[in-house]
Amino acid sequence: MKLSNDGLKPIYVQIAEWLETEIMSGSIKDDEKIYSQYQLAEMFNINPATAAKGLNMLADENIVYKKRGLGMFVTPKAKEQILMKRKDQIMKKMVFELIAEAKRLEVSEDELVVIVKQAMTTYKEEE
Structure with missing residues (x-):
């Protein structure tokens, strides 16, 4: 993965989201040790403090937990937590933007439902 330096999303947030994606894909499993801040810093060529901030963000959200002297590990049910969080944050934002655009285009609620179903x-069919 390549991190974006466009300034729209802080690097530590991108690190946290990358780790979440790794957990969701099954690459990192429940109770499995995750990358250290130093490993992440080396992988992405960033400051270890930035990587630590991303890890701490996940710890604050109870997606990972610390074992003193051993590192950070994935919380049981982390995948479900991430799915709920992303549905709540991302999907709602996308739907809100879709509704706002539909209103600008004078698309009725019924028309919008038909478009989404189609x-x-x-x-x-493409899957």
Whole structure:
């Protein structure tokens, strides 16, 4: 993964999101040790303090936990927590933006529902 330096999203947030994606994909499992701040710093060529901030963000959200002297580990049920968090934050934002655009284009609620259902059908067919 390559981190974005466009200033739109802080590097530590990108690190946290990358680790979340690794957990969601099953690359890192429940109760498994995750990368240290120094490993992340080397992997992404960033300051270890920045990597630590990303790790601490995940710890604050109870996605990872610290074992003193051993490192950080994935919390049991972390995948479910991440899914709930992303649904709540990302999906709601996307739906809000879609509704706002539909209003600007004078698309009715019924028309929007039809468009979404058609898109879901098309997506399922392409899988």
